[in-house]
Amino acid sequence: MTQQLDYALVQDAAARIAGRVRPVAVAPAGPGTWFALEHLQHTGSFKARGARNFLAAHREAGGLPAAGVTIASGGNAGLACAWAARAEGIPATVFLPETAPAVKVKRLASYGAEVRLHGSGYAEAVEACRAHAADSGALLSHAYDHPLVAAGAGTLLDEIRAALPELDAVVVSVGGGGLFAGVAAAARAHGVRVVAVEPENCRSLHAALEADRPVDVAVSSVAADALGASRVSADALAAAKDPGVTPVLVPDEAVVRARLALWEEHRLVVEHAAATAWAAVAGSPGVHGERTAVVLCGANTDPADLS
Structure with missing residues (x-):
């Protein structure tokens, strides 16, 4: 099922889900x-939107096999896929790196997914997932691409x-894109500027812009469990070339400070991936326009280190 990513496809998705x-609520x-409090979404991240749209569209097209769906994930996409699969009444097999946070593995099991840990990084989990799809006939989903x-x-x-009808800009964290x-x-479609924020050592989008094509990069960050894709999608690279997009890098130290500040100052518990977007804005709110929305994309984290 090949379709072009454009605003019409987003509108179709909105109707479908x-x-x-x-x-989303805003505060x-x-x-x-x-x-934008998307960390309050089902399964604890924005990934629920894409997973519901993906499976619902395939059901509409008669394409949900008895073998179910399979996906490789750093955690959040797997949670969303398992949740959406349960709603569709099909099995889900989720491949995660062996480094996946225990809190995400436990939650996956609670959704009824079969969890398989493979390799030390996302790329290795992807290869194992693809092999499983080929062997089993399961529908192959993707965390972002x-x-x-x-x-x-x-x-x-x-x-x-x-x-926020007068929205000027939106700030989002970027992993795979x-x-x-x-x-x-x-x-x-609405003339809203986008600030695309990556950790300095998970810079697949910046590397793609420099090479003018998606390339593999090494990843190492406190946010790598969610933003640690080694290669950005072609759609993300194309989007980043738009003059209305500003790519930004932030150091891990700023991400950690932002996550702690979100708790101490706003009583919001989010994962490091969500704090990455706030790290680009904290200390200078409003700099991207009169009205800026910062997407807090996920909350699948252990809050023990926030006290």
Whole structure:
């Protein structure tokens, strides 16, 4: 099922998942800045949107096999896929790196997924997942690099605009680029600027821009469990070339400070991936426009280190 990622595909996704995901809430963060509280989404991250859209679209097309669906993930996409598969009544097999946080592995099991740990990084889990799909006949999903998955994530933008009609800019964390590509497709249609934020040592988007093609990069960051894709999607690279997009790098130290500040100052518990977006804004809210929304993309974390 090959489709082009554009605003029309995002609109189709919005109609398809309406009533199946939680509409995003927004809350003031500081002068000219709001939080988009997507960490309150089903399964604890924005990934629920793409997973519901992906499976619902395949069901509409008669393409959900008895073997179910399989996906490789750093954790959040696997949770969303397992949750969506349960809603569709099909099995899910999720491949994670052996370094995946225990909190995510435990939650996956609670959704009824078969969890397989393979390799030390996301790329190795992907290869094992592909082999399983070929052997079993399971539908192969992707954590971020699929138009239906990215379009589902992109539904966030119009929900934010409904709450903030004069929105100037949206700030998103970037790993493999599914959230960024989907949001950018919708933002471009409305003249909203996008700030795409990566940890300094998980810079697959920046590397792709420098090479003018997606390339493999080494990843090492406190946010690598969610933002540790070694290669960005082609859709994300295309989106990043738009003049309305500003790519930004932040150091891990800023990510850690931002996550702690979100708890201490706002009582928001989020994972490092979500704090990555805030790290680009904290201390200078409103700098990206009169109205800026910062997407807090996930909350699948152990809060023990916040006290």
